[in-house]
Structures are given as C-alpha cells and as structure tokens.
Amino acid sequence: MRIIAGEWRGRKLVAPKGEATRPTADRTRETLFSMLTSRLGSFEGLRVADLFAGSGALGLEALSRGAAHCLFVEQDRAALDAIKQNIATLDARSRTTVEAISVMHLRPAREPYDLILLDPPYRTGAGSVALDRLLRLGWIGPATWMAVETGARETVDVDGLTVEAERRIGKGKLTLLTAADPDAAPEGPPADG
Template sequence: MSKSTPTQQLRIIGGQWRSRRLRFPAIDGLRPTLDRVRETVFNWLQFDVEGARVVDAFAGSGALGFEALSRGAKQVIFLEKHAKAALQLKENLQTLQASNAQVWAGDALTWLEQNPEPYDLVFLDPPFGKNLLQPAIEQLRLLPGALVYIEHEATLQPQLPANWNEKKSKTTKEFCFRLFEVV
C-alpha cells in the first residue's frame, strides 16, 4: 500500500486471530461492518462458519470474510472492485498466512454471474446508495441450507427469493442487517 494512501484499522473479534488488527484503505464509501454488528452476526452464525465455503461480496475492508476465516471457514473468496482495497485484502491475507482465501479484484456482480457454484455462506454488504444489493441477490444460485447475510439501508426493501427464510434480523435508524437460510 502506498504511503500516500491513508489507512484505517479493523479488529478481528473472535477465533484464531482474535484481537488482530488489519489495515484497510481510507476510501470514500468503504465502511467496515461495525464491531458490535459483527459480534451479533457471528453469534448468529456460531455453529455455521467452521468448514464453510464463504463468499464475501463487496468485501471492502474484508471484515466479514476475515472474521469467518478466523473462526474456521474452509475457504473465503473476497470480491472487491476497488483496486487499493483489493490490494490491501491480499496483503492482509499474506500477513495472516491465510492460504485458504483469495481475492477477486473486480466487479462482484460479474463474478457472481460467472461463478454459479454453490457456497455455504454469502455476505452481501454492498456500498449504500448504489443499487447493488438487488442485482446481487438475483445473481445468487444457492443450495438449500446455504446462509445469506445482507446489510442494507433501513429505507431499502429488497425483493427476496421465496425460498429465503429469515432467521434473524436487526434494524437501526440507518441500516438493517439480516440473516437468511435457503430452504
């Protein structure tokens, strides 16, 4: 990462890398999932992460994917379009010596369209205000039992597939975060 790019840090909350801090670039619109939200989400997922094949679409800082890796995910694919963020994700994977993850530096929607194989857990937390959540939901091809986490603006009402059963959700003034199981 170039010295001219300001960086911020996130903290891994649980698992083998608990309390490790990772850098991410200070990019307009990049907002890592808050610690308290990640803690709630991974409490929801406590029995579902170990051994899972995970996609962290619109990865940004990679907070969700790194948390999944730390907690025993079998594989994580980070999808990130912004070149500096993708580069930092790769550097963080090297720092952690995580060989069971890869970064796809490109458009998440394109990747989802071209890679329809099923995953166990998908994180969809696109940049707010860009109308990316609905197309991402429509691109997913998941088997029964798969879990999907979505985070979106509180005012947004995405159209969800009929076979997505909401397991958990929380809403703040600004955003909603929800966990679904494919049935």
C-alpha cells in the same frame, strides 16, 4: 478494526484508504456473527464468499472462526490493497482467493457456497440485485446462508429466497436469508374443507 473471535482474535485489520468503502463496524460485525452462530452452530469447514468485500473483515472473521476457504470479491483498488494486506498479515493466503471484479460480473459457480456475506453500498439495491444474480448462477443452494448489510430502511426481497432474520443497528440493518423451500406450501389462510 479487529478480528472479534477465533484463531486470530484481537488481530488488527487495515481499512481501505479513501471514502469509496464503508467498513462494517466491529459492533455490527459482532452482532452479525452472533446471529450466524446461533443458526449455523459452527463455521468449521465452510466455503464462504465475501462480496463487496471492502477490507475483507467479514470473510476474515469467518476464516478465524474455522471456515475452510473464503473468496473475496471487490473492484475498488484501495479495498483490494487492504484485503491483500490483511490476508498477508494473517498468513491466510492458502485459504483465500481474491477476485478483482464487480459482483455483477461474476461467472456461474461450480457448486453453491455455504455462506455468502454481502456488504454493498447503502441505498443502491445492489444487495438484492446481486442475490438474484447469484441464485440464477448457482452460487446459492438449499443449505446456503446469506447475510446482507444495508441501510436501516432498505428491504432485501428476492424471489426464491426467504428472510430468516433482520436486525437494525444504528444506520444499518442486517438481513439473514436462506433459499426458499420449493416444496413448501404457500402461506395463506387455510383452505375451507
């Protein structure tokens, strides 16, 4: 695994030992960041959360591209060791926070994040459950973008969030979401006048 673009382009990352974590393939990460770049324009100054972080590759990619800070949330011990090693290798301690906790036990956010990256275990529905919880806890604001990697046949469906794009890649699928516009009229046939 390597950083694809930005300040640390080409730098190697370590993956967690064992079978508990499935690191996002470089090709999938490249596709995800291409999708995000076309919508965000730039990562400069963004506050990012990398949840179900695994090796931390998604959050570190965002930092390499100019994000100001990334919170990594992971509960697996081997994955936490890999995240910390990758952060140290890139000398990124001042721009990162690591929380050894389940995503399902996160506390309310002080303010919404700009970008939330989620790579939960496939076929568990954990991505949708986590997003619903984050929405209720103030992690997601009107300008927040979310990216979820799931199994190819999984659907991410959360009340209050809008799917902006989906792309299947091999056995996986990338879904980009934003907060639904509370002022938008519900979709449906035009009213008879």
